[in-house]
Amino acid sequence: MKQQTLKSWFKSGSPWVWLNAGAVAIAVIMTLGLLAVIASRGLGHFWPADVIEAEYRIPGQPARLMAGEAVESEEVPRARLAASGLPVDAAGGEFMTRELLKVGNREVFGADFSWVIAEWLHEPRTPEDLLVLERREWGNFYGYLLSVSENGQVVASGAAAIDALQQRIERGNALHAEVMRLEKGEIGRINHGLERLRLKTRKLELEGRLTATAQADLDAERAQLDADYRVLEARLVGLQQQVGRDSLRVRTADGREQEIGMDKIVRAYQPNAMGLFDKLGFYFAKLWEFVSDEPREANTEGGVFPAIFGTVLMTLIMAIIVTPFGVIAAVYLREYARQGWLTRVIRIAVNNLAGVPSIVYGVFGLGFFVYVLGGSLDRLFFPESAPAPTFGTPGLMWASLTLAILTLPVVIVATEEGLARIPRALREGSLALGATKAETLWKVVLPMASPAMMTGLILAVARAAGEVAPLMLVGVVKLAPSLPLDGNYPYLHLDQKIMHLGFHIYDVGFQSPNVEAARPLVYATALLLVLVIALLNFSAVYIRNHLREKYKALEH
Template sequence: MKQQNLKTWFKSGTPWVWLNAGAVSIAVIMTLGLLAVIASRGLAHFWPADVIVADYQVPGQATRLLAGEVVEMEEVPRARLAASGLPVNAEGGEFMTRELLKVGNREVYGADFSWVVGEWLSNIRTPAELVAIERREWGNFYGFLVNVKEEGRLVAEGDAAWPELQRRLQRVDALHGEIKDVEKHQIGRINHGLERLRLKTRKLELEGRLDAAAQADLAAEKAQWDAEYQVLEARLGELYQAFNRDSIRVRTADGQELDISLGKVVRAYQPNGMSQLEKIGHYFAKLWEFVSDEPREANTEGGIFPAIFGTVLMTLIMAVIVTPFGVLAAVYLREYARQGVLTRVIRIAVNNLAGVPSIVYGVFGLGFFVYVLGGSLDRLFFPESAPAPTFGTPGLLWASLTLAILTLPVVIVATEEGLARIPRAVREGSLALGATKAETLWKIVLPMASPAMMTGLILAVARAAGEVAPLMLVGVVKLAPSLPLDGNYPYLHLDQKIMHLGFHIYDVGFQSPNVEAARPLVYATALLLVVVIATLNMSAVYIRNHLREKYKALEH
């Protein structure tokens, strides 16, 4: 009886339902767990941790003072420490504690991080007056503020130095914004105009139309640009003079003193003396800087906004390119092509293209799009730029086209499946009412298949936004000095190279000279990439659901 009930239970399919439910649950838990690990390791980087000061006594050596943030702690076998050359006694437990300290002060100690043995630290304290100074180069400084100077003249010291430093940092920050605006936008606009003028001169020369009148017009235009540049150059000199006016004298924990120009300082704070509310405010300020500012210090400091912008813009251009081509191909295969051997072979080829390694698409994009197509465009439309390439070099357009080719099979398959699900009676009813086949396709079939098209687009975006290998060949670089979208004609610069979140993760994680400083940024950037992809996908899902509800009545 029990055996019969067991057979009935298996035949009902209930075990497989529970098995599938368990597999999905495990996958969801693993995904959420991975995201939790990435978030905890990445987002914790922006919290202003306390900075300790301690005596460090290595057996047989003199005691020295250390100051820094405790980044990581681990227990290691005593024998392993002894094998590394440390004077570890054989007596004691099997394990000892090893701590990674972010000591900063790179110009003093030569490295930002240092491994120390926890048992050799003593007299650990967290003085409230200790200052953490975040700089535009050379990393952080940890120590004590001695005084504030203006053009070498003492302005404040002692208790009055800290509030004076904060006031002058606000001034320096405002000056930095002005300098950035002059250099990137105003002088950038002039440089762009001069470059266009140079290309115009070269074009007239190649066409044989560079006569005296044309030369006079070009000279007048160049004189106007030069006059604007001289004004901005003088203004920039004044700004830099004011920017580098102030300085501070600081002292490390072990008593070494040095001067730091405030022009090199991003912010200064006293982490040990901050209240919980002040730490929360500092945390969100750092988080906002991460998503809105430009990178510095070989991409290990600052923000990643250019990478976010490049990723989103490239994905949107890819979507604009791949959607019409994928839909047209699917419509032809399903609605117009004769269903025979050739059509079946084409479908098999499309399905196989979806499994081709992405680096192959990158090589194809480099060979065909960049060298063949881009080189041809340069010879036909930009001869004045020779020998410097315009489109015959990796750039935004070729990166987007390569991703479009890579994701095209996904859009074709999803759209064709959507077209196949539309009842034949809908087409026949439209034709019976007098509509042509083209009208039926455009006004009835395609709107009803639009949710399937959006499904294909969602899958395409999810894959394209996370690709790295092909983009390294066709347009993505470590650091792009300007955004591909700006106020200079033609506003969208498709020939320009871009930054990308996926490549940024690879570069910071595997190419950075400062591994310990880069590690938390790898996690933070990976989390941000997941958020960007999820946002793009959720937007497409919302549109798909809206279209599905809109055309649901037609399906019935």
């Protein structure tokens, strides 16, 4: 009886339902676990951890004071430590604890991080007056504030120095922001105008139209730009003098004193004296800096806004390019092409293109788009720029086009499947009412197939936004000094190189000279890339669902 019941249970298909449900549950749990690991390792980097100070007593050597943040710890065999030359007592236990401290003060110690033996750290403490300085260069400084000076004169010392320091940091950051605005904004506009005049002069020379009148007009415009530049230069020098007037004197935990210019400091805080709400405020301020600021210190400090901007802009341009081409190809294959062996071969080729490694598309983009098409555009439309290339070099447009070619098969297949699902009766009804085939296609078929088009676009965006290998060849760089979208004509600079979150992860994780400092940023940037892709996909899903509801009545 039980055997018969078991056989009927198998025949009902329930085991396979449960098996599929279990596989889906395992996949969801693994995905959520992976995201949790990435989030915990990445987002924890921005929390202001306490800074410990302790005596480090290596046997047989003088004791010295150390200060830093505890990053990680591990158990290491004593034999391994002894083999590395450390004076380890072999009579102890089998393992010793080794801790990684972020000690900062790179100009003093030569490195931001140091491995220490936990058993040799004595009398650890967390002094409330221990100061952390986040700097634009040379990483963090850990030590004690002695005094604050203005134009070489001490204006505050002792307990009052911290308030004076915070006031001057706020002032220095505001002046630094104004300097950057002048350099990248107004001075950048003038430099762009001067370059435009140079190219215009060269173009008139090549065309033989550089008359005395044209030269005089160009000289007048150039003189005006030079005059504007001199005004801005004087203003910039004044701002830089104001930024550099303040300084502070600090002392490291082991007693070394040094002078630091206020223009080198981003923020100062005392983590050991901060309460929970102070730390929460600091944490969210650091998170905002991460998503809104530019990178510093070989991409291991600061933010990733240029990479976010480049990723989103490139993906949007790719979507604008791939959607019409994919839809047109699918409409031709489904609605106009004669269904025969040639059409079947084309469909097989399209499906196979979806499995081609992405780096192959990158090589194709570099060879065809950059060198052939870009070089031809330079010869035809930008001869005045020679020998410097305009479009004959990797840039935003070629990166977007390469991704469009890479994702084109996905859009074609999804759109064609959507067209195939539309009932033939709807087409015949439209034709019977007097509409032409083109009108039927444009006003009936394509609107009803739009959810399928959006499905193809969602899949294309999901793949394109995370690609890295082809982009390394056709336009993505480690650091782009300016955004490809600004206030200078033609506003959107398709020839400009960009940053990308995926390449930023690769660069920080595998090319950074400071591995320990870069590691948490790899996780944080990876989480951010996942969120950006999810946001782009959710936006497309919302549009697709809206279109599906709009045309659901026509399907029935």
